[in-house]
Amino acid sequence: MIHCELTTPSMIWAAANTSTGLLHKAKFIARLCTLPFKQSDMPIECSKCKKLYRDEIVHFFASCSAVSGQRSLFWDCVINEYPVTFSSWLHNLCDDDLTNTLLGKRPDIDLSGIDYLQFLCTVIKTWYTTADQYV
Numbered sequence: 001m002i003h004c005e006l007t008t009p010s011m012i013w014a015a016a017n018t019s020t021g022l023l024h025k026a027k028f029i030a031r032l033c034t035l036p037f038k039q040s041d042m043p044i045e046c047s048k049c050k051k052l053y054r055d056e057i058v059h060f061f062a063s064c065s066a067v068s069g070q071r072s073l074f075w076d077c078v079i080n081e082y083p084v085t086f087s088s089w090l091h092n093l094c095d096d097d098l099t100n101t102l103l104g105k106r107p108d109i110d111l112s113g114i115d116y117l118q119f120l121c122t123v124i125k126t127w128y129t130t131a132d133q134y135v
Contacts (some may be wrong), residue, residue, distance in 0.1 A: 008016055011104030011105075011120055015120035016121070022039070024122050025124050025125065028128045028131040029103065029124050032131055033041060033103050033104075044056075048067075051063065051064065051065065055096075057099055057103065058099045060094035060131075061098060062065050063095070067114065070127065070129075073126055075080050077125075078090060082119070085112065086111065102125075104120050
């Protein structure tokens with residue numbers, strides 16, 4: 001789901017390169033893209049929150065209660081910085097699509113005037129400390 005053939009640099013790096021000071025922070029999000037793929041037919045128990053999951057990275061962004069505070073901060077930022085239509089669209093994505101969007105894996109999507117690289121800067125700024133502690 002997360003891993004695909006790399007023929008160009010990750011959009012996370014492209015986004016980080018647009019703003020001073022983000023390259024260091026982006027490495028924690030980019031690391032999530034390079035973790036060994038851990039998707040399982042059998043549920044795995046999260047060591048942080050004890051919930052069962054099948055995909056570690058999707059669980060991190062979408063449902064791990066150990067990072068629920070950071071998730072709330074992220075959604076507050078999205079609601080405050082972007083149009084309500086974008087916030088609503090993002091919130092209604094399935095967990096897999098949301099995770100791919102947050103990791104810069106969806107360069108083909110039409111965000112109706114939203115600059116995807118700028119949005120990825122928001123992702124980097126709001127998730128980098130949590131990603132560093134999680135992985």
